[in-house]
Amino acid sequence: MKLDLLGERQRTHYCGDLRKSDAGKTVFLAGWVARRRDLGNLIFLDVRDHTGITQVVCTPELSAEAHDKAENVRAEYVVGIEGEVVPRDPATVNAQLATGEVEVKATALLLLNEAKTPPFPIEDETKTLEETRLRYRYLDLRRGKMQRNIRLRHQAALAVREHMNEHRFIEVETPFMTRSTPEGARDYLVPSRVHHGHFYALPQSPQLFKQLLMIAGYDRYFQIVRCFRDEDLRADRQPEFTQIDVEMAFPTREALFNIIEGLIEKMFALVDVKVSRPFPRLGYDAAMEMFGSDKPHLGFDLAWKRMNLPAGAEEKLHIMQPFKALRVPGWATASRSQLDKLQEQAKASGADWFAYAKVDESGAHSPLAKGIGEDAVRTLVSGVDAKAGDLVLFLGLKSAQADRAAISKLDNASGDLRLEIGRRLELIKPGTWSFLWVIDFPMFEYDEKEKRYGAMHHPFTSPREEDLEKLESDPGAVKALAYDLVLNGSEIGGGSIRIHRQDIQARIFSTLGLTPEKARERFGFFLDALESGTPPHGGIALGFDRIVALMAGESNIREVIAFPKTTSAVDLMCDAPATVDQEQLVELGLVHHVDAMRCESCEGTWLFEYEMLGRGGTAPVVSCPVTQEGFPLQYSGRWGAKHKKRKSIDWDIVRDFS
Numbered sequence: 001m002k003l004d005l006l007g008e009r010q011r012t013h014y015c016g017d018l019r020k021s022d023a024g025k026t027v028f029l030a031g032w033v034a035r036r037r038d039l040g041n042l043i044f045l046d047v048r049d050h051t052g053i054t055q056v057v058c059t060p061e062l063s064a065e066a067h068d069k070a071e072n073v074r075a076e077y078v079v080g081i082e083g084e085v086v087p088r089d090p091a092t093v094n095a096q097l098a099t100g101e102v103e104v105k106a107t108a109l110l111l112l113n114e115a116k117t118p119p120f121p122i123e124d125e126t127k128t129l130e131e132t133r134l135r136y137r138y139l140d141l142r143r144g145k146m147q148r149n150i151r152l153r154h155q156a157a158l159a160v161r162e163h164m165n166e167h168r169f170i171e172v173e174t175p176f177m178t179r180s181t182p183e184g185a186r187d188y189l190v191p192s193r194v195h196h197g198h199f200y201a202l203p204q205s206p207q208l209f210k211q212l213l214m215i216a217g218y219d220r221y222f223q224i225v226r227c228f229r230d231e232d233l234r235a236d237r238q239p240e241f242t243q244i245d246v247e248m249a250f251p252t253r254e255a256l257f258n259i260i261e262g263l264i265e266k267m268f269a270l271v272d273v274k275v276s277r278p279f280p281r282l283g284y285d286a287a288m289e290m291f292g293s294d295k296p297h298l299g300f301d302l303a304w305k306r307m308n309l310p311a312g313a314e315e316k317l318h319i320m321q322p323f324k325a326l327r328v329p330g331w332a333t334a335s336r337s338q339l340d341k342l343q344e345q346a347k348a349s350g351a352d353w354f355a356y357a358k359v360d361e362s363g364a365h366s367p368l369a370k371g372i373g374e375d376a377v378r379t380l381v382s383g384v385d386a387k388a389g390d391l392v393l394f395l396g397l398k399s400a401q402a403d404r405a406a407i408s409k410l411d412n413a414s415g416d417l418r419l420e421i422g423r424r425l426e427l428i429k430p431g432t433w434s435f436l437w438v439i440d441f442p443m444f445e446y447d448e449k450e451k452r453y454g455a456m457h458h459p460f461t462s463p464r465e466e467d468l469e470k471l472e473s474d475p476g477a478v479k480a481l482a483y484d485l486v487l488n489g490s491e492i493g494g495g496s497i498r499i500h501r502q503d504i505q506a507r508i509f510s511t512l513g514l515t516p517e518k519a520r521e522r523f524g525f526f527l528d529a530l531e532s533g534t535p536p537h538g539g540i541a542l543g544f545d546r547i548v549a550l551m552a553g554e555s556n557i558r559e560v561i562a563f564p565k566t567t568s569a570v571d572l573m574c575d576a577p578a579t580v581d582q583e584q585l586v587e588l589g590l591v592h593h594v595d596a597m598r599c600e601s602c603e604g605t606w607l608f609e610y611e612m613l614g615r616g617g618t619a620p621v622v623s624c625p626v627t628q629e630g631f632p633l634q635y636s637g638r639w640g641a642k643h644k645k646r647k648s649i650d651w652d653i654v655r656d657f658s
């Protein structure tokens with residue numbers, strides 16, 4: 001097919017621009033053919049770009065050449081159209097299209113490029129397998145829905161930059177090739193060619209750099225930045241993801257919250273969502289008790305309460321105290337099978353004791369009454385202020401010590417159950433945007449396997465001043481000046497006020513089991529900096545991908561990332577990760593060459609292991625252990641050699657590879 005050249009032609013309009021008021025204008029449009037309908041003398045082309053679709057009409061009367069070309073056009077061909085805008089006949093107006101009141105009568109058609117038949121139609125709604133979409137991402141991204149998502153992402157990034165700039169934050173880039181930062185995930189490593197055996201780590205976050213910027217007097221920093229974490233992926237995770245990273249000097253938590261709430265308000269205004277401020281604040285302990293989660297969905301009211309059995313009942317019912325109770329208003333109608341399902345779910349989530357009571361005008365009715373008596377049931381039910389018509393659920397662990405681990409196990413199970421009930425009873429109304437700050441997180445988490453404390457946020461988070469004295473004596477009780485931002489049950493950000501004093505930082509490292517030597521080895525540069533005039537500072541990082549996904553109404557962050565990876569961390573389009581040439585591995589010092597050859601001198605065998613092909617320096621000489629004859633080698637760098645006499649099965653190590 002003969003293709004035309006674009007030459008000096010410029011678009012006069014985009015494909016979504018034309019309206020009735022443009023009738024009579026001569027225009028030049030360019031784009032992709034979305035559809036062609038051939039009615040013989042009349043050929044319609046729907047021409048698409050990222051703004052929309054315009055219907056183009058080709059007839060031999062207007063231009064025989066354009067009509068001829070239009071006969072050969074297929075879906076996704078790239079065309080340029082010159083023609084006149086004319087109003088459509090009222091009967092053929094297309095109300096679905098913004099340009100539906102007009103069409104363009106083509107006086108010239110440029111065939112700018114052909115296209116293979118696409119593996120799936122380029123349409124908003126798609127049933128195509130995600131794998132196929134990712135393999136042909138450039139076509140998937142051409143779809144209107146993806147265009148809107150990626151453009152929304154751009155608008156969101158602009159809003160971030162504008163807002164942060166207004167608040168006198170500056171964007172500073174921090175390195176990608178750096179040392180490991182402790183965010184609790186595995187690092188991606190980059191081997192150094194120049195320093196064999198040494199690796200850069202890709203940053204899990206710019207945490208240390210942003211703190212160094214505060215030490216350096218930059219006062220207010222932000223960055224829309226890529227972070228890398230080698231974790232087992234879930235639907236909403238990517239090995240590389242984008243954060244809005246923020247840090248400020250001389251902060252108060254409230255000042256930071258206010259700036260971030262303002263930012264969220266501006267971002268969500270882009271999708272016409274009015275967020276109500278200030279966002280509620282909820283302590284971690286209350287969140288765990290009431291909602292069984294540190295990222296609770298507050299879009300519906302159900303809340304658990306910790307309870308103990310009334311006096312006398314403990315001997316009859318052997319469960320951990322406290323257990324938990326939840327009032328579900330108006331659900332006394334719950335059926336046996338619904339309750340059975342909840343019980344199953346409770347078990348699956350780790351709570352092996354489940355009971356319920358139904359309340360009506362005559363009182364509370366519960367299978368529990370047989371064991372602990374009517375009075376005890378009444379006491380429990382009134383403990384959650386249940387009214388006639390309500391259902392009360394009880395959840396617990398059968399025989400456990402009420403230690404932190406057991407309480408948190410029960411909390412987690414109660415959180416799962418609450419969400420399940422919310423879903424079943426459809427308590428979360430569409431259009432709910434429930435923002436929340438969770439504050440006062442514990443400083444440490446006890447790792448049962450490793451038998452030691454780990455930082456719940458990261459080790460640079462400041463403990464609450466009033467808890468400092470418990471750092472050594474009761475680390476589990478220390479609360480941190482850490483906070484998370486939660487939206488509809490998803491964590492969309494987290495941060496903390498930092499430690500700015502070296503003495504406190506050293507105590508935290510020691511609680512975490514890092515010896516001063518180890519701490520120095522990993523963070524020496526940072527510890528030195530802390531002693532160089534560090535202002536009080538604090539910050540936050542927001543998950544940009546997740547926020548944009550929520551704004552776009554997408555449940556999967558891949559829908560708002562132009563070139564994402566699959567859940568097994570593969571880029572299906574460019575087929576990464578991929579193998580590399582052996583030579584590259586050798587160059588990076590990751591593998592070595594191994595060569596076996598006949599020993600010309602004694603007819604035995606040589607086995608050489610070497611790092612690189614001869615480059616500069618003097619070529620080493622190796623001598624046959626039998627004849628002592630010298631043999632020059634064609635490589636340099638590290639090398640080793642083994643020799644085997646003729647008919648022998650044992651190797652002599654002539655030189656160790658090291």
Ligand code: ASP
Pocket residue numbers: 183204205206207246494495496539540541
């Ligand atoms: N660096 C932390 C993170 O990536 C956020 C922060 O503390 O600012 O989760």
